[in-house]
Amino acid sequence: MAIDVLYTAEALATGDGRNGRTKTADGTVDFGLAAPKEMGGSGDGANPEQLFAAGWAACFHGALRKMAGEADVDVTDSAVGVKVDIGKDDGGMGLAAKIEVVLPNVEKSQAEKLAEQAHDFCPYSKATRGNIDVEVVVTDD
Numbered sequence: 535m536a537i538d539v540l541y542t543a544e545a546l547a548t549g550d551g552r553n554g555r556t557k558t559a560d561g562t563v564d565f566g567l568a569a570p571k572e573m574g575g576s577g578d579g580a581n582p583e584q585l586f587a588a589g590w591a592a593c594f595h596g597a598l599r600k601m602a603g604e605a606d607v608d609v610t611d612s613a614v615g616v617k618v619d620i621g622k623d624d625g626g627m628g629l630a631a632k633i634e635v636v637l638p639n640v641e642k643s644q645a646e647k648l649a650e651q652a653h654d655f656c657p658y659s660k661a662t663r664g665n666i667d668v669e670v671v672v673t674d675d
Contacts, residue, residue, distance in 0.1 A: 552581060573620075583618040583629075590658040591616040594633055597652040597659075605648065608639040630667040633659075636675060645672045 544559035552569040553576075567582070569575025595614040602609045615634040620627060633653070637645040653659045653670050662668060 553579075556585075583620050586629075587616040587618040587631075590618070590631070590633070590656075593658045594635075594652055594656045597656040598635060598637075598648060601648045601651040601655065602637070602640070605644075607637070607644065607648065609637065611638050612636060628666065629662075631662065631669070633668065633670045635670065635672045637672065638674070642672055 545556055545563065546559070547554055547556045547567070549555050549567075552567055552573075555564075555566050557564040566579040568577055568579030570581050570583075571577040575581075591614050594616065595612070598612065598614060599609050602612070613636040615636075617632045617634070619630040619632075621630075622628070633649075635645065635649040635652075637648065640648070649670050649672055653668075659668065
């Protein structure tokens, strides 16, 4: 399926993979990476799972706000948190994720519906659908 490209992000990783450096072409992101202590690293820098979680959380929150706006729902104090797990699977390494949605001014059943609509709309969710286990939950905080 082809897309009508609106924007292209470009980044380069150098050094020793998880213990290297990453930088975007425009220079807005430029920092060292370090494997987490749980994976034998120093934990003294960001890691790919953190970057993925941050990007997905921001994208999903945008999708959630769009769905809520179309439903004329109050998104005051809304938030989205994403937890990305990495671990061993049958083929080597794999990912799983949990998306936590906070819509404090919305009845839980409607918030759950909006979260599912956002999950259907969000490009990160689409990219991972069927590839990794993803749980979407609505929480109070």
